[in-house]
Amino acid sequence: PNRQDTARAHGEPLGSDEVRLAKQQLGWPYLEPFTVPAEVLEQWRRAQERGATAHEQWRRAIIAYSRAYPEDAKELARRLRGDLPVGWKRTLPSFDRDNGSMATRAASGIVLNAIAASVPELVGGSADLSGSNNTIIKNAPAFAPTDHAGRNFHFGVREHAMAGIMNGMALHGGVIPYGGTFLVFSDYMRPAIRLAALMEQHVVYVFTHDSIGLGEDGPTHQPIEHLSALRAIPNLLVIRPADSAEVVEAWKVAIEHRGGPVALVLTRQKVPFLERDAAHPAAGLARGAYVLREGTREELDAVLLASGSEVAVALAAQKLVHDAGLSVRVVSMPSHELFARQPQDYRMAVLPPAVPRVAVEAAHPMSWYRWVGETGRIVGIERFGASAPYQRLFREYGITAENVADAVRGVAAARRRPYST
Numbered sequence: 001p002n003r004q005d006t007a008r009a010h011g012e013p014l015g016s017d018e019v020r021l022a023k024q025q026l027g028w029p030y031l032e033p034f035t036v037p038a039e040v041l042e043q044w045r046r047a048q049e050r051g052a053t054a055h056e057q058w059r060r061a062i063i064a065y066s067r068a069y070p071e072d073a074k075e076l077a078r079r080l081r082g083d084l085p086v087g088w089k090r091t092l093p094s095f096d097r098d099n100g101s102m103a104t105r106a107a108s109g110i111v112l113n114a115i116a117a118s119v120p121e122l123v124g125g126s127a128d129l130s131g132s133n134n135t136i137i138k139n140a141p142a143f144a145p146t147d148h149a150g151r152n153f154h155f156g157v158r159e160h161a162m163a164g165i166m167n168g169m170a171l172h173g174g175v176i177p178y179g180g181t182f183l184v185f186s187d188y189m190r191p192a193i194r195l196a197a198l199m200e201q202h203v204v205y206v207f208t209h210d211s212i213g214l215g216e217d218g219p220t221h222q223p224i225e226h227l228s229a230l231r232a233i234p235n236l237l238v239i240r241p242a243d244s245a246e247v248v249e250a251w252k253v254a255i256e257h258r259g260g261p262v263a264l265v266l267t268r269q270k271v272p273f274l275e276r277d278a279a280h281p282a283a284g285l286a287r288g289a290y291v292l293r294e295g296t297r298e299e300l301d302a303v304l305l306a307s308g309s310e311v312a313v314a315l316a317a318q319k320l321v322h323d324a325g326l327s328v329r330v331v332s333m334p335s336h337e338l339f340a341r342q343p344q345d346y347r348m349a350v351l352p353p354a355v356p357r358v359a360v361e362a363a364h365p366m367s368w369y370r371w372v373g374e375t376g377r378i379v380g381i382e383r384f385g386a387s388a389p390y391q392r393l394f395r396e397y398g399i400t401a402e403n404v405a406d407a408v409r410g411v412a413a414a415r416r417r418p419y420s421t
Helices: 016-026 038-068 070-081 104-116 159-172 183-199 226-231 244-256 282-287 310-323 336-340 344-350 365-372 390-396 401-416
Strands: 122-126 152-154 176-182 204-208 237-239 262-265 290-293 302-306 328-332 357-360 377-379
Touching: 038 070, 104 122, 104 204, 104 244, 122 152, 122 159, 122 204, 159 176, 159 183, 176 183, 183 204, 183 226, 183 262, 226 237, 226 365, 237 244, 237 336, 244 262, 244 282, 282 290, 282 336, 290 310, 302 310, 302 365, 302 401, 310 328, 310 357, 310 401, 336 365, 357 365, 357 401, 365 377, 377 401
Parallel strands: 122 176, 176 204, 204 262, 237 262, 302 328, 302 357, 357 377
Antiparallel strands: 290 328
């Protein structure tokens, strides 16, 4: 009664005196601190009875269903356990130099449909951006009140609600929900993403248009700080694949991952298929970072790290410095979280401690400082984007092979200079 209509009712403990007065005003027994009124206890006991009745009805229905439809019941049990179908990876596509140069969002749409063919519990959609996010399951109906068999969800232009709905679907079980939008709009979803991570739920976010590379939509749509912000959420796995081959591996991880949600971060613009040899396959994505291209000699002058579309920039920079006599390793680092979970000997093998590092990403550099150390450099972006074709934007913002090569030369030269105060 003394806290009513004040901020103190919300922001402070009531205290024993105020609790006693509140009970007294309600006509409840108030002399004993933990007395439960008889009518409250009666309601709780009725709820127990209703729950027991409902559970028994459900148990009998499951038994009857299992007898009438044994194969369907077995499939339902598999999905509710969260087990994946045997051999589900057999339908996955493979990309090469002839068919693999495309935007990673386009590759994602191909992989998504291949997985959907063998993992029927994969369902989802986007916040009214299915055509841009490539999140439509082809030849499948839309989920609707009149068609619960539909697999394509029209969440509407409401990213936060979409992410909340996905959480509910995951908590119910039996489905793997995914939802797409532009990366910049992950801001709207952040509270629900954080809850998915807190509850360790298996949901997949398909974030496209992942950098200033989206082009003419301009600074309102071009994410800058979003990768670092998402990487800061505990239990959230962020994966930004470099090309179509890494997209296949990223979706594998997303489907098999347990213990939290997964964010796939994908380009709008076309990116080249990256040539690899047998010793450096795209399957290295599952470890978060892997050596994509070695230096010209065993003794390295620097290590170049990148994610997403900037891996191609790093490879072009490597060629420039190799022509100048420097030996530089290129590391594709699609997932900081996966790499951080690797054994120390693997991390040190990929990133030798004594070798200076340069990271490049068309985003805020904050999340890269952990990996480059005090002697390293980061080629990133610390201002908002602009409206222009992506090629010009990358040039104007310094995300170029020449600028990265200059950074590599700088750390290599600093390493050779004796330290002085």
